[in-house]
Amino acid sequence: MPAPYEQHRAQLKAILLAWGMPEDNAETTADILSWADLHGVDSHGISMIPGYDRARRSGRANMAARPRIVKETPVSALVDGDRGLGHVPARFAMQVAIDKAKESGIAITAVRNSAHFGATGYYTLMAANAGLIGMACTSNTVAQVAPTFGKEAKLGTDPWSFAAPAANGEPFLLDMATTTVAAGRIRNKANEGLECPPGWVLDRDGRPSTDPDEAREKGGFLTSLGGAPETSSYKGYGLAVMVNILGACLSGATLITDPMSGKKLQGNDIGHCFIAIDPALFRDPDDFAADVTRFCNDLRATTPIDPAQPVMVAGDPQWNNAKQRLQHGIPVGPGLLNQIRQVAQACAAPWFLD
Numbered sequence: 001m002p003a004p005y006e007q008h009r010a011q012l013k014a015i016l017l018a019w020g021m022p023e024d025n026a027e028t029t030a031d032i033l034s035w036a037d038l039h040g041v042d043s044h045g046i047s048m049i050p051g052y053d054r055a056r057r058s059g060r061a062n063m064a065a066r067p068r069i070v071k072e073t074p075v076s077a078l079v080d081g082d083r084g085l086g087h088v089p090a091r092f093a094m095q096v097a098i099d100k101a102k103e104s105g106i107a108i109t110a111v112r113n114s115a116h117f118g119a120t121g122y123y124t125l126m127a128a129n130a131g132l133i134g135m136a137c138t139s140n141t142v143a144q145v146a147p148t149f150g151k152e153a154k155l156g157t158d159p160w161s162f163a164a165p166a167a168n169g170e171p172f173l174l175d176m177a178t179t180t181v182a183a184g185r186i187r188n189k190a191n192e193g194l195e196c197p198p199g200w201v202l203d204r205d206g207r208p209s210t211d212p213d214e215a216r217e218k219g220g221f222l223t224s225l226g227g228a229p230e231t232s233s234y235k236g237y238g239l240a241v242m243v244n245i246l247g248a249c250l251s252g253a254t255l256i257t258d259p260m261s262g263k264k265l266q267g268n269d270i271g272h273c274f275i276a277i278d279p280a281l282f283r284d285p286d287d288f289a290a291d292v293t294r295f296c297n298d299l300r301a302t303t304p305i306d307p308a309q310p311v312m313v314a315g316d317p318q319w320n321n322a323k324q325r326l327q328h329g330i331p332v333g334p335g336l337l338n339q340i341r342q343v344a345q346a347c348a349a350p351w352f353l354d
Helices: 005-018 023-038 046-057 087-104 120-129 183-191 233-249 285-300 316-328 334-346
Strands: 068-073 076-080 106-114 133-138 160-164 172-176 270-277
Touching (some): 005 334, 023 046, 023 120, 046 334, 087 106, 087 120, 087 133, 087 270, 120 160, 120 172, 233 270
Parallel strands (some): 076 106
Antiparallel strands (some): 068 076, 160 172
16 A cells, blocks of 8 residues: 655654664655655665665664765865765765855765765756756666676666756756666566566676566676667767766776775765756846746647657656655555565564555
């Protein structure tokens, strides 16, 4: 039975508090995870809890992390994530970029010594809600993707997000993995014992597979955006390299190709990058937002192939999901729900989802 949003969020926060997170860290992390589930980004919400629990129990995630600026200028900042889950340092770094951009017009922040930070779109939406253009990306520690023409994993899902404010209050929000789908969507198929659609994964020899465990446990790979060389997988591959240059090379975080990536006892050392741009550098911000809205509405007005499926722009699925889930609750599959219940029982967190 889908749980109301507030109940779903309360369950997340209860588990985080039981893990020893300070109140403010738990509040931030629960907000970001529940935002993902509310907006239909099910790969980056409560489904992350079992993996975060393993990181916590192995000592690879500092629950009391306090991010700090280690180097800055009026338009930049380098942030140390203090080995925490990535949500707290990522929101901190994006807020720093927003504040600096409001003063200087543009700003960029980079984070090192961090971990998985949830849905990338949460952070770019922060900028859009502040009237700014936002961009964000993050590196990874788990190699699951082979470069084009390769059969050895060297890259992660390496997401990228871009957001722009709109006059109607629903910003343009692009949040995409540089793979065909996010790894979490494959994990969710495995949780419920379901096959993947064709095109999501390849086996260890580069042949198409629908087995969700192929890329997780059997030596296979996720497909780059584009799928195969014949359908331009080099584009997803190139975008993934770009993300790693901005997220890891710029911040000094451990490269995913480093033999020590993901093996450092003190933490994951993932790198993130956040950019904020004030449209006022170029023109009246209200006029800019009005043009974004007009452009998006022009695209929505495209005659659809199927009248039952109107044309949308990035962000529309999230806003539609949020409206539906606020009304009807947030669904959690039975396989995942059982895993979350076990995590809650193990840490003596109260249970709210029945």
